[in-house]
Amino acid sequence: MPEGHSVHRITRQFDRNFVGRQIAVSSPQGRFADGAAVLDGRVMTRAMAVGKQMFLEFEGELWLRVHLGLYGAWDFAGEILVDPTIASANGRMGQTNQRGTDPIFDDAGENSLASIGAPRKTRGHVRMSEQTRGLADDDLEWPPPVVGQVRARLMTAQTCADLRGPTACAVETPDEVQKVLDRLGPDPLVGDPAENEERFVAAVRRRKVAIGQLLMDQAVVSGIGNVYRAEMLFRAGIDPHTPGNVIPEELVRGLWRDWVELLRIGVETGQMMTMDGLTGDAWRQAMASRDDRHWVYHRAGLPCRVCSTEILLEEMQARKLYWCPSCQK
Known part of the structure; x- marks a missing residue:
């Protein structure tokens, strides 16, 4: 999708x-x-x-x-x-x-x-x-x-x-x-930036639902799908099963700000580029292969790029979820 x-x-x-x-x-x-x-x-x-x-x-x-x-x-x-x-x-x-x-x-x-x-x-x-x-x-x-x-x-x-x-x-x-529109969560490219962040933080921190589900809920935040969900949670070091209401506020704000930046990159480049600091041949390789532009997405069974732990794949609400059990605690 x-x-x-x-x-x-x-x-x-x-x-x-x-x-x-x-x-x-x-x-x-x-x-x-x-x-x-x-x-x-x-x-x-x-x-x-x-x-x-x-x-x-x-x-x-x-x-x-x-x-x-x-x-x-x-x-x-x-x-x-x-x-x-x-x-x-x-x-x-x-x-x-x-x-x-x-x-x-x-x-x-x-x-x-x-x-x-x-x-x-x-x-x-x-x-x-x-x-x-x-x-x-x-x-x-x-x-x-x-x-x-x-x-x-x-x-x-x-x-x-x-x-x-x-x-x-x-x-x-x-x-x-x-x-x-009233049913949709905030979109970083629509409306007031500060108000959007507050809406997202409030929606996550009042729910006992797993953050991996909340990020896919378009009433909580607009535009995030399977790829961005997996990558954002890895980048934040958050276990996708953690209930939203127990995640510290600063981490929730960090998730929103990361989404703002990743969406900007996605709109500008057309790619869901979620790895940082790539240049030269590494950049070209990432552009040429989806498997080289993500930290965990589509990497089930492969070693984590950071800690070498095997990336896990499971289903969460009938959607594939990729995550590292060592980096995301």
């Missing part, structure tokens, strides 16, 4: 390519036909992300709310405006801008090209999700042919965005959107 950094990056792509423009909206698959008819021909006025949910506002005070879930993805085609904070138009969303180096392909076949300096237009095709590979084609027909089960297609005269497989895709009123 895309974690918070990816959803913010996708939303920024919409802000650059769709906000302020009249949008043709359709549902090739048919499952969103009624909603598409309501939005078709309206101007998009705002693009916003909170955690794993994105909200696209249209004139007339209507919103398109999208939650990609486990299988959702956006495919963009046409003239795609990119800049250093957004994935290259020739790589899948979630790939780093790689600091001006040659393109790096990771072990899943994913890549992005450097996008340093002024924004530029690229004629191409990019898939934006956490689980799918990027596509590139310099000779796309226009409009692009519909491929697969496209729930919603959003088009301007120059750019097309196809949505596939989302958990949620709905037209909502401002009141309905506000109800969703």
Whole structure:
């Protein structure tokens, strides 16, 4: 499932390519036909992300709310405006801008090209999700042919965005959107920073629930998924089974501030880079292989990078949890 950094990056792509423009909206698959008819021909006025949910506002005070879930993805085609904070138009969303180096392909076949300096237009095709590979084609027909089960297609005269497989895709009123927002925990990129920290600290310290569960609860904090959960707890040296209400306040604040920093890195680079101080070949290796960018995630049975203890894997609320029993006490 895309974690918070990816959803913010996708939303920024919409802000650059769709906000302020009249949008043709359709549902090739048919499952969103009624909603598409309501939005078709309206101007998009705002693009916003909170955690794993994105909200696209249209004139007339209507919103398109999208939650990609486990299988959702956006495919963009046409003239795609990119800049250093957004994935290259020739790589899948979630790939780093790689600091001006040659393109790096990771072990899943994913890549992005450097996008340093002024924004530029690229004629191409990019898939934006956490689980799918990027596509590139310099000779796309226009409009692009519909491929697969496209729930919603959003088009301007120059750019097309196809949505596939989302958990949620709905037209909502401002009141309905506000109800969703009221259920979500704080997002470091939305709202007042100090207030967000206090909300997080209060939500964790009043609960007897394991911190490993609390970090995945979108009502406690928005945007954290399996990868960030495992890595943040390791970086803080916290046993994931520790109830939130017994964790010292300074450690809880440290968790929040680490999330602020990791989310910033994720949005800027497109990678869930959680290891510190990597440079040169080590940096390139981490960009090329997911297994080299994390402390514990996806390392079950391997020695801890710090103490050599075997990394454990278990299930916590039907999600995989990776942790070091020696470093996290």
